[in-house]
Amino acid sequence: MDLDDLEKYIRDFSYFLPLPVCTLNPTGIIIDINQSAKELTGYDEITLIGQDIEFLFEDKESAGRLLREVLKKGVVRNKSANLLTSGKGKMAVSVSASARKDVQNNIIGYFIAIFNISELKKLQEGLETKVKVRTGELEGSQKALLNILEDVEEARKGAEEEKNKTLAIINNFTDGLFVFDEKNKVLLINPQAGDFLKIKKEDIIGRFFSELSKVAALKPLVEILGERIDKISKKEFKIKEDLVLEITIAPVMREKEKLGSLLILHDITREKLIEELKTEFVSLAAHQLRTPLSAIKWTVKMILEGDLGKINKEQREFLEGTYKSNERMINLVNSLLNVSRIEEGKYISNLVLTDIEELVKKVIISYKKESQKRGTRIEFRKPKKKLPKIMLDVEKMRIAIDNLMKNALKYTIKDGKIIVSLSGRKKEIEISVKDNGIGIPKSQQKMIFIKFFRGTNVSKIDTTGSGLGLYITKNIINAHKGKIRFESKENIGTTFYITLPIVRGKFTEFLKGF
Ligand code: ADP
Helix, strand or coil, X not given: CHHHHHHHHHHHHHHHCCCCEEEECCCCEEXXXXXXXXXXXXXXXXXXXXXXXXXXXXXXXXXXXXXXXXXXXXXXXXXXXXXXXXXXXXEEEEEEEEEEECCCCCEEEEEEEEEECHHHHHHHHHHHHHHHHHHHHHHHHHHHHHHHHHHHHHHHHHHHHHHHHHHHHHHHCCCEXXXXXXXCEEEEECHHHHHHXXXXXXXXCCCEXXXXXXXXXXXXXXXXXXXXXXXXXXXXXEEECCEEEEEEXXXXXXXXXXXXXEEEEEECHHHHHHHHHHHHHHHHHHHHHHHXXXXXXXXXXXXXXXXXXXXXXXXXXXXXXXXXXXXXXXXXXXXXXXXXXXXXXXXXXCCEEECHHHHHHHHHHHCHHHHHHXXXXXXXXXXXXXXXXXXXXXXXXXXXXXXXXXXXXHCCCCCCEEEEEEEECCCEEEEEXXXXXXXXXXXXXXXXXXXXXCCCXXXXXXXXXXXXXXXXXXXXXXXXXXXXXEEEECCCEEEXXXXXXXXXXXXXXXXXXX
16 A cells, blocks of 8 residues: 555656656666656657657667766766657757666666756857857957057058158258248258258257247348248348358148248259349340440431431431431340349449439420320329429439330320329329320239230330330339339220339438448
8 A cells, every 4th residue: 555655646746747757668768758748748658658768859879878878877967959849849958867776776777857948048049149249249349449440550650651751852852941830930941951051950940930030040041031931922042152042931821721831942043143144144245235336326327417428318218217226226235234234233323312303304305206296195293292302313213214104105006195193292202104005914914024025915016125114114113112013904004103212311221222
């Protein structure tokens, strides 16, 4: 009875046990299964009992291995395997096994416990994928970060290379170069600038432009440039007899923002020398031409006046033509001489206090005959009040006003009217010459004071000009510290304005400029 009770107890217990268990004989044949095992495998007792345990597993050999291991160790726990179920397909399970022994410790079979771990596996796989994804993400971000770092490094290298290239260009530049930052502090100077000015860059870099005059070698340069280096400007600077520099200031802008300034020192010694030689040549040639031209002038004049005997009408006509051409040559030679004197810097001399009204009147009168011949009226508008006398080189100022009168007459074809006005203001005198002639084309107005420049519209009317008159006039006015400007409209007319400063008292101060 006790035994029966015990067997029932065990059956009930095994039936109730939620763990699927199979009982095997020593050869691995299933001899019993509990309720949970039936539910898990989907097979009933009739199908399973009598089957080899390998029937239940995908990997048939693993079942044999498991039992052999149990034989060795007594117990084997948690081996992963795939259970072949009826109807539910393959199922991931964990298998534990232990040997069944009798009282004498003889092995009489095995217990096999099977845990369903498919849910756990799924969870694990899910977790693994998540971990993988996260790891992937992390790896991704790490990679991205590395890429960024690589890019930054590349950009840095690129920038460094660019900087080195720019520095190499600056250092090997044949012009001297100062680079200032936006606050006019010296950022760098190149070796050529150091050579030109005999300065060491260590003494200069980091100083403000305004402090540079404290460096003895730079004082004259700063004086020439004045106080500002934020506007484009060009100046000449003679350092010594055999070194003349052209100094250019160029602000460095990005859009409207000022980044700094450049000071460029360009060696123009050679150009200057050539220019001087050219001027000398022109001066020499003009001087040489003057004597024979004067000789021709006086000889022709004497013949025309009958001093050398009577001449007939035809001879007179030819001689008159020769005389006119010779006069033009003399004018040209005189202009060339004036230009070369201007360029040699010895043009203005002999300043005297002058009544400018008298001078203007004299010039107008000298054109009386010519204007009548051309049918052009000349009107003189006097100043309202008597003007003060001013310091002038009379001869040169006469040439300047004469050039304007000559042009007004030459470049007015018919119904010409020239108005010469003279007026005085507090500090200056203004002379204007207005004509109603052919005017200066807008596109050429910028070039009008350039040596040898002639407008395209004048060459048809007048072939005798040299393009030197206005260049000489401008130089004369500049040397008197005056200004010249003009307004012009093609086919309507032109007005030239000259303003000259009225200087009272300090003549010596004034003369310093000449
Ligand atoms: P030019 O000997 O040719 O007159 P200038 O130096 O006196 O030389 O003048 C230079 C050019 O300026 C002239 O060729 C002409 O094109 C222009 N010009 C000067 N004055 C006038 C004016 N009053 N009317 C029209 N054009 C003028």
